[in-house]
Amino acid sequence: MADLEAVGTIIANSWSDPLTARYRDLTVSLPPPPCEGFQMLLALRILDGFDLGALQNNGIEHLDIVLRAIRLAAGDRIVHNNPPPAKLAELLSEGHIARLRAKVRSGATIDGPTEQWTGMPAAEHHTTSMSIGDGDGNLVCLTNSLGSPYGAAVIVPGTGVTLNNFMHWADAQPDSPHRAKPGDALPMCMAPTISTRNGAAVLALGTPGSYGILQTQVQALVQYVDFGHSLQQAIEQPRIRLWDGRQIEPETRLPPDVLAALAERGHTIIPSEDWVMRVGGMQGVTRDPSTGLMSGGCDPRRDGYVVPA
DSSP states (O other), X not given: OHHHHHHHHHHHTOOOOOEEEEETTEEEEEOOTTBTTHHHHHHHHHHTTSOGXXXXXXXXXXXXXXXXXXXXXXXXXXXXXXXXXXXXHHHTSHHHHHHHHHHHHHOOOXXXXXXXXXXXXXXXXXXXEEEEEOTTXXXXXXXXXXXXXXXXSOBOTTTOOBOOOGGGGSOOOTTOTTOOOTTOOOOBOOOOEEEEETTEEEXXXXXXXXXXXXXXXXXXXXXXXXXXXXXXXXXXXXXXXXXXXXXXXXXXXXXXXXXXXXXXTTOEEOOOOSSOGGGOOOEEEEEXXXXXXEEEEEOTTSSOOOOOO
């Protein structure tokens, strides 16, 4: 147990301040680098300059703008992964965000990676996310992953804890701008979020989904905040997984004419289905600070439940 105690001490001494960004009237907080969630905040900062709520929900303009913002944010994350504080501040600065918004508005086709430097094969992994609220107004969002099925297939004796195998996630490509180096922290594509309004916690939202986590959280927040859906409705709205290049995998509950229009605008459509787990398995909790009323949302794409205390 001495080794486990040493690990626990290291973890306990690794507290970090959250990374935050404004989206409409919310302040969205998530873990800082080496967590790669800053891609999500980049996309939200870009979209904060567009009046999405004035557009047709799930129409071509709504989806095209969101997809373009997400792909630009993914490109920044890939080139500047695990950025030091000064670079991170630059990426989230008004000047840089304004340049990205201009690229979204330009209408020019955006072609770029969304995974790692050279991409990763599509595969189902084993991540889960849970969101919890209590009567005192506390919200918790936890995302945990084993990586591959059963992780490293090693269980710590006497604990029942299965170790993950995320070392295989390290970017080992020689030409990558963020090739893993000895002693570096391992970037991790998770984005458990807690959003506040006027300092009060109002939303916990998280999902599994590999690099799709950084994409589909954005889409659900747009549905919830800009289009006024309930949390459950926002989670159930059709979502789209972006892949490297121009590829997108949309759930086919989206209207066929909208999918055709996306293709005309340069998005390469990958055949899909009505509901696919590659766009996540989102779980969330909302809280009204004035009444204390809480509401949960669960994702039918994976095993999700809302359980009242």
